[in-house]
Amino acid sequence: MTWDFIQHGLGRWFHIGAGVMWIGMLYYFNFVQVAALAAAGKDTPPTGAGITKHVAPRALLFFRWAAVATWIFGAFILGDKLDDAFFFKERAYIPIGVGAWLGTIMLFNVWVLIWPNQKKILGLMPASDEEKAKARRVAFLASRTNVLLSIPMLFFMVASHGVLRAQVHFFG
Amino acid sequence: MKNPLDSLWGTVISGLVLTVVLYYLVRAMMGG
Numbered sequence: 001m002t003w004d005f006i007q008h009g010l011g012r013w014f015h016i017g018a019g020v021m022w023i024g025m026l027y028y029f030n031f032v033q034v035a036a037l038a039a040a041g042k043d044t045p046p047t048g049a050g051i052t053k054h055v056a057p058r059a060l061l062f063f064r065w066a067a068v069a070t071w072i073f074g075a076f077i078l079g080d081k082l083d084d085a086f087f088f089k090e091r092a093y094i095p096i097g098v099g100a101w102l103g104t105i106m107l108f109n110v111w112v113l114i115w116p117n118q119k120k121i122l123g124l125m126p127a128s129d130e131e132k133a134k135a136r137r138v139a140f141l142a143s144r145t146n147v148l149l150s151i152p153m154l155f156f157m158v159a160s161h162g163v164l165r166a167q168v169h170f171f172g
Numbered sequence: 173m174k175n176p177l178d179s180l181w182g183t184v185i186s187g188l189v190l191t192v193v194l195y196y197l198v199r200a201m202m203g204g
Binding site for chain 1: 177180184199
């Protein structure tokens with residue numbers, strides 16, 4: 001087993017696997033759970049308690065740690081080209097650099113904006129009703145921002161081996 | 173003006189628009 005196989009073979013496999021878990025959970029929250037909880041809240045009596053108690057904490061656990069794993073394996077694949085990508089030092093690394101920046105902003109949103117506010121919303125840390133309402137809005141907007149950013153992020157992850165790689169070849 | 177992030181369609185369309193903007197920006201940065 002060569003180092004290249006470990007870095008670019010296994011590394012990419014784990015990066016994509018963790019990324020599927022992360023973005024899969026992100027899309028679950030935004031495309032399924034938000035609407036489901038809104039509908040459950042309109043039931044008489046409200047029926048969303050099971051989702052809040054049993055589903056959301058587990059989904060958030062895999063969501064936030066998959067985000068970390070995705071970033072670490074992404075950095076592992078880039079290896080000594082990490083700074084070339086992040087600081088756009090080499091032309092061929094500009095597309096993946098943009099993808100890496102988008103992914104990094106998304107990771108920041110997960111750990112700094114979504115998770116601390118979700119802890120208040122789910123009652124995992126004490127918060128007043130007013131704090132919970134504010135936390136709900138901040139977590140919601142950060143989560144929606146990540147859905148927005150995931151679209152160009154996925155494009156640049158793929159494009160760095162596809163359409164924009166062809167640009168490098170063509171214009172290089 | 174309504175925040176586009178409040179709707180899924182607004183979010184997805186904003187993501188697609190950002191993708192197009194970044195695509196042309198990256199192409200320009202790459203000299204293409």
